[in-house]
Amino acid sequence: MKLSEYQEYITEREKFDFFMEQGFKIIEVNESLSGDIVKLKLEEKDIVENLHIKTANGRKYYTNIMIMQLNLTNV
Amino acid sequence: MADLHINLAGIDSPNPFWLASAPPTNSGYQVQRAFEAGWGGAVWKTLGDPIINTSSRFAAINFNGQRVAGFNNIELITDRPLEINLKEIYETKKRFPDRAIIASLMVEPKQEKWHEIVKLVEDVGVDGLELNFGCPHGMAERGMGSASGQVPELVESQTYWVKEVAQTPVIVKLTPNITDITATAEAAVQGGADAISMINTINSLMGVDIDTWNTIPNVAGKGAHGGYCGPAVKPIALNMVADCARHPLINVPISGIGGISNWKDTVEYLLMGATGVQVCTAVMHHGFRVVEDMIEGLSNYLDDKGIDSVMDLVGKSVPKYSDWGNLDLNYKVVARINNDICINCNKCHIACEDASHQCIDMLKDANGNSYLQVQEDDCVGCNLCSIVCPEEGAINMVELKGDHPPLTWNERQKALSEIGAK
Structure with missing residues (x-):
């Protein structure tokens, strides 16, 4: 079967965007041999979600969001 | 027409094309013919205690129709007495005063040995010295060449001994047969080097004859590792030049060597931080007159780019090279x-x-x-x-x-x- 990492990435990105649109923020990242577990938290409702990011593009995507988040926090 | 003149650590040359210390610079006859063809400088074949060479010395890799994609040699330094070389250097310099003649030197790692040879060669009017810490074969088994060049402390101390007596600029030629060439380059700078040159040849075995099972080349059925050079080594050499050029503690000019076959290769080396280049294999393959195309091509390139002097190219791509x-x-x-x-x-x-x-x-x-x-x-x-x-x-x-x-x-x-x- 052909590898279509792009489709896998789109799925990860959509999941990630879903939580971002609700106001979740990245609070922790666990890197492992199986990919990254990104811990997201919705502060006002004290809800925590974990996303397992397996694709390289997915890792780039959440890193871009994480850096934007950090820049906003540091302003 | 653009100015092709370079100044490398105080050594003037009418163009950036020098012959590397190698078989084409073995004698005054050859170097004078090279200068007639247009070479801007020559690093004389390494002087030291005259050696004995083997018969059967060179081998080449031909790859998909390209002859001499890579070249290998097991030849050692000069086999002629120092006095004869010095006489010919003197005569050549007298006949071509505007060209750069650099004496490549290799002696045992002893202070008095370096002092002795430096004084003798400077007396005949060389423009600079190049310390051969790079030859990987033969001489290395005697503690010289790359055997010294792989030990930063020996590079530093020998450079220092030369600088104690040298009146002309000192270039330290480095071996690529080391994990990180910046370690020995930095040692050379610490020892007082005015410039560094790289790369000398790479340890290599060119091949094995699958019918006779002899190595290539072989001497009466036996082989030994040689030094690899030619177009195939250019990417390795260019990376080493670039690594030294961008190193904050290696702040001396670089003479680039390794697979330079034409003016385009030269431009790449200059952009990556070399002030000039040294050529051997292209001359071994095609003769001294390859320099005519090199000079014309480089000159046209500079004119097309609207660049007045070749020195304006030096290091322009270094900031674009990172980790x-x-x-x-x-x-x-x-x-x-x-x-x-x-x-x-x-x-x-x-x-x-x-x-x-x-x-x-x-x-x-x-x-x-x-x-x-x-x-x-x-x-x-x-x-x-x-x-x-x-x-x-x-x-x-x-x-x-x-x-x-x-x-x-x-x-x-x-x-x-x-x-x-x-």
């Missing part, structure tokens, strides 16, 4: 196939299917004609398809505009540490 961790991970290129040029050989499809990301489809149009198309979403921009494509212009790598600002691995790691990554 992997500083590269932009958000930058994206994809392959695009121009079906007007494509000959449907399917090399790109096979390469992508078997060795990359399976994103080039073989399709048929409405008329049943075959064509190839890239799925750009899955293309990672590896360049493999354009590398294997036999038709110039059939595959172009195209930049895509991204949604995010540049992002490097180093920035990512910093952000992860701030967020609390585990």
Whole structure:
């Protein structure tokens, strides 16, 4: 079967965007041999979600969001 | 017409093309003929205690029809008495006062040995000295050449001893047979080197004859490792030049050596930080007159670019060379196939299917004609398809505009540490 990492990435990105649109923020990242577990938290409702990011593009995507988040926090 | 004159650590030369210390600079007869052809300088074949050479000394790799893609030698330093070499250096310099003559030197790692030879060669009017800490074969078994050049402390101390008595600029020639050439380059600078040159030849065994089972080359059925050079080593040498050029503690000029065959190679070396270049294999292959095309090509290139002096090229690409961790991970290129040029050989499809990301489809149009198309979403921009494509212009790598600002691995790691990554 052909590898279509792009489709896998789109799925990860959509999941990630879903939580971002609700106001979740990245609070922790666990890197492992199986990919990254990104811990997201919705502060006002004290809800925590974990996303397992397996694709390289997915890792780039959440890193871009994480850096934007950090820049906003540091302003 | 652009000015091709260079000044390398105080050594003037009418152009950046020097002959490297090697068989073509073995005698006054050869160097004078080289100067007649237009070479700007010559590093005389290494002087030291005269040696005995073997018969059968060279070998070459021919690759897919290209003769001498790589070259190997087991020849040692000069086999002629010092007095004869010095007489010929004197005569050559007298006849060509505007050309640079640099004496390559190799003696045992003893202070008095270095003092002795430096004084003798400077007396005949050389423009500079090059300390041979690079030859990987023969002399290294006697504690000289790369055997000294692989030990930073020996590079530093021997350079220091030379500088104690030298009146002319001292270039230290480095061996590539070391994990990190900047370690020995820095040692040379610490010892007082006025410039460094690189690379000397790479340890190599050219091959084995599968009928006789002898090594190539062999001497009466026995072989020993030699020094590899020629076009095949250029990428290795260029990286080492660049690594030294961008190193903050290696702040001396560089004489670039390694697979330089034409003016384009020269431009690359200069852009990557070399002030001048040294050539051997191209001359071994084609003779001294290759320099005519080199001079003309370089001159035309500078004129076309509107650059007044070749010295203005030196180091211009160095800021563009960094560590992997500083590269932009958000930058994206994809392959695009121009079906007007494509000959449907399917090399790109096979390469992508078997060795990359399976994103080039073989399709048929409405008329049943075959064509190839890239799925750009899955293309990672590896360049493999354009590398294997036999038709110039059939595959172009195209930049895509991204949604995010540049992002490097180093920035990512910093952000992860701030967020609390585990």
